[in-house]
Amino acid sequence: MRSLAIYLRNYKKESIFAPFFKFLEVVFDLLVPVVIAQIIDVGIAGNDRHYIIERFFILVLMAAAGLTVSITAQFFAAKASVGFATELRQAVYDHVQKLSYTELDTLGTDTLITRLTDDINQVQNGVNMGLRLLLRSPFIVLGSMVMAFTINFRCALVFAVAIPFLFLVVFVIMYLSIPLFRKVQSRLDTVTRLTRENLTGVRVIRAFCREKESVQEFDESNEQLTKLNEFVGRLSALLNPVTYVLINIATVILISNAGLQVNLGNMQQGEVVALYNYMAQMIVELIKLASLIITLNKSAACAGRVADILKVKTSMEYPAASAAQTSGKNALEFENVTFAYAGSSEPSLSDISFSVKKGQTVGIIGGTGSGKSTLVNLIARFYDATQGTVRIDGQDIRSYSQQDLREKIGVVPQRAALFKGTIRENMKWGRDDATDAEIWDALTTAQAREIVEGKDGQLDFKLEQNGRNLSGGQKQRLTIARAVVKKPEFLILDDSASALDFATDAALRKSLHQLSGNVTTFLVSQRAASIRQADLILVLNDGELVGKGIHDDLIRSCEIYRAIYFSQFPEERAKYDSSKTAVSGNAAEVTLS
Numbered sequence: 385m386r387s388l389a390i391y392l393r394n395y396k397k398e399s400i401f402a403p404f405f406k407f408l409e410v411v412f413d414l415l416v417p418v419v420i421a422q423i424i425d426v427g428i429a430g431n432d433r434h435y436i437i438e439r440f441f442i443l444v445l446m447a448a449a450g451l452t453v454s455i456t457a458q459f460f461a462a463k464a465s466v467g468f469a470t471e472l473r474q475a476v477y478d479h480v481q482k483l484s485y486t487e488l489d490t491l492g493t494d495t496l497i498t499r500l501t502d503d504i505n506q507v508q509n510g511v512n513m514g515l516r517l518l519l520r521s522p523f524i525v526l527g528s529m530v531m532a533f534t535i536n537f538r539c540a541l542v543f544a545v546a547i548p549f550l551f552l553v554v555f556v557i558m559y560l561s562i563p564l565f566r567k568v569q570s571r572l573d574t575v576t577r578l579t580r581e582n583l584t585g586v587r588v589i590r591a592f593c594r595e596k597e598s599v600q601e602f603d604e605s606n607e608q609l610t611k612l613n614e615f616v617g618r619l620s621a622l623l624n625p626v627t628y629v630l631i632n633i634a635t636v637i638l639i640s641n642a643g644l645q646v647n648l649g650n651m652q653q654g655e656v657v658a659l660y661n662y663m664a665q666m667i668v669e670l671i672k673l674a675s676l677i678i679t680l681n682k683s684a685a686c687a688g689r690v691a692d693i694l695k696v697k698t699s700m701e702y703p704a705a706s707a708a709q710t711s712g713k714n715a716l717e718f719e720n721v722t723f724a725y726a727g728s729s730e731p732s733l734s735d736i737s738f739s740v741k742k743g744q745t746v747g748i749i750g751g752t753g754s755g756k757s758t759l760v761n762l763i764a765r766f767y768d769a770t771q772g773t774v775r776i777d778g779q780d781i782r783s784y785s786q787q788d789l790r791e792k793i794g795v796v797p798q799r800a801a802l803f804k805g806t807i808r809e810n811m812k813w814g815r816d817d818a819t820d821a822e823i824w825d826a827l828t829t830a831q832a833r834e835i836v837e838g839k840d841g842q843l844d845f846k847l848e849q850n851g852r853n854l855s856g857g858q859k860q861r862l863t864i865a866r867a868v869v870k871k872p873e874f875l876i877l878d879d880s881a882s883a884l885d886f887a888t889d890a891a892l893r894k895s896l897h898q899l900s901g902n903v904t905t906f907l908v909s910q911r912a913a914s915i916r917q918a919d920l921i922l923v924l925n926d927g928e929l930v931g932k933g934i935h936d937d938l939i940r941s942c943e944i945y946r947a948i949y950f951s952q953f954p955e956e957r958a959k960y961d962s963s964k965t966a967v968s969g970n971a972a973e974v975t976l977s
């Protein structure tokens with residue numbers, strides 16, 4: 385929690401005023417029993433009506449003043465805690481944005497969501513309660529003891545013995561429950577993960593009749609969370625009865641002692657009432673302290689989880705400015721690139737080398753899991769190669785600033801992601817200052833023009849979260865247009881035309897080919913037809929580059945390419961086989977003659 389204290393730096397004044405006003409409230413609270421004792425010992429004992437009324441008004445004034453300072457303290461505490469949480473949430477969010485895919489893969493989205501929402505809310509609550517009550521309760525407890533000593537030394541000793549016991553109980557329960565609160569939050573992560581998975585995949589769950597299993601899995605994890613919560617709750621709940629018992633024992637001892645002192649004439653009755661009032665105030669305060677400690681425990685556990693995120697260092701550093709540009713002869717080069725995902729023992733790409741000229745179209749094909757997406761992710765520097773070098777314009781990709789690199793590359797990911805907002809807003813993700821004319825051009829290239837023309841308001845048509853009011857193919861075309869709006873030097877389409885029909889796919893490829901400005905295009909696809917015309921085809925198998933070249937060469941030289949191609953164009957296999965037989969027949973004739 386200490387490392388997060390810097391997020392209170394803009395709320396120093398509020399963080400001082402909140403406990404200060406609470407302290408003033410404590411002063412009023414501690415004076416009340418003294419005034420009551422005076423009413424009893426002076427007013428009632430001396431039958432002085434005027435004195436009683438005067439003290440009564442003093443009590444009312446003290447109550448009003450107490451209320452005012454209490455509200456003021458609440459105001460400052462709320463301002464500080466809300467401001468703190470806002471800054472912290474922003475800082476965590478900004479930090480997460482800077483993490484590379486490797487860290488994001490390792491952390492997982494679900495825990496990030498819980499930490500950014502529930503955990504930060506708990507910390508905010510802890511700061512609010514802490515600012516108001518953390519000092520108030522010890523002030524009251526110790527203040528009561530000090531006041532008790534000013535009344536009667538022997539009776540005050542009861543306070544002096546009871547208070548350390550009470551603090552010990554609080555400490556033990558705190559010690560036992562803090563680690564459990566961390567566990568509760570991590571179980572909450574699991575419930576969040578299941579909720580997200582089950583809600584986003586609800587159609588698939590229904591299609592596969594998995595409702596029962598998904599409900600059961602959710603129930604189990606929810607029950608585990610509930611059980612742990614109940615256990616921590618019971619442990620924390622012990623605090624109240626144990627402190628009550630201790631306080632009541634102390635009260636019995638106090639009253640019997642005080643009675644004796646009154647009989648001996650060392651004390652007045654009003655003073656006994658004052659002592660009893662101090663004991664009662666301590667009970668109330670300890671109950672508040674107990675709930676404060678539970679809240680602070682939860683808060684500390686959550687603060688630890690939030691601080692853990694802030695401690696994660698990105699494994700991907702970018703220079704502040706790109707190194708001096710030298711124009712290489714190739715637009716892009718992979719030199720002996722090997723890549724393994726964090727925590728994976730097997731590389732997903734092994735010793736890949738190839739080069740691409742400016743303006744070329746590169747097709748990447750291979751079986752499922754062969755490493756196609758991984759390869760293009762290295763071009764966008766979503767991950768860094770484990771070995772080898774990726775170069776853009778002859779320069780190591782790691783020597784480009786993040787801004788320069790991002791500007792060069794437009795990526796259309798495998799899973800189309802659009803955001804809630806108008807089509808225009810989504811298109812401007814590509815480039816902030818894109819004009820409507822440029823957006824329409826990009827939509828035309830992406831074969832998405834008629835989709836937008838058919839929508840109410842056209843560019844102003846509002847997309848739902850993740851574009852769920854569009855079909856899969858429509859979404860894909862809009863995400864392609866968004867990347868085209870950017871006018872990148874490298875356009876990467878990671879299997880992002882898979883939902884398009886063959887005619888649209890062909891029209892898309894044709895218009896991409898005609899893009900102005902020498903765009904180098906990477907087309908990842910499972911469809912041989914989509915990449916057949918490419919200037920360079922890369923064939924991947926199990927992370928290895930088993931073929932590179934143009935279609936005609938690969939058909940002759942690459943067995944895997946042939947297998948993929950003929951599985952999709954079986955009629956061409958017969959032609960190929962017969963031409964091969966003819967060639968070998970001619971060769972045999974030549975040898976015989």
Ligand SMILES: Nc1ncnc2c1ncn2[C@@H]1O[C@H](COP(=O)(O)OP(=O)(O)OP(=O)(O)O)[C@@H](O)[C@H]1O
Pocket residue numbers: 489725726728732750751752753754755756757758759798879
């Ligand atoms: N984030 C990740 N963490 C760990 N392993 C991963 C990750 N992403 C992919 N892999 C693994 O890397 C290998 C290559 O995956 P990749 O997604 O590049 O294949 P692909 O050829 O694009 O497959 P597909 O055609 O199914 O999209 C696979 O074995 C996969 O399990």
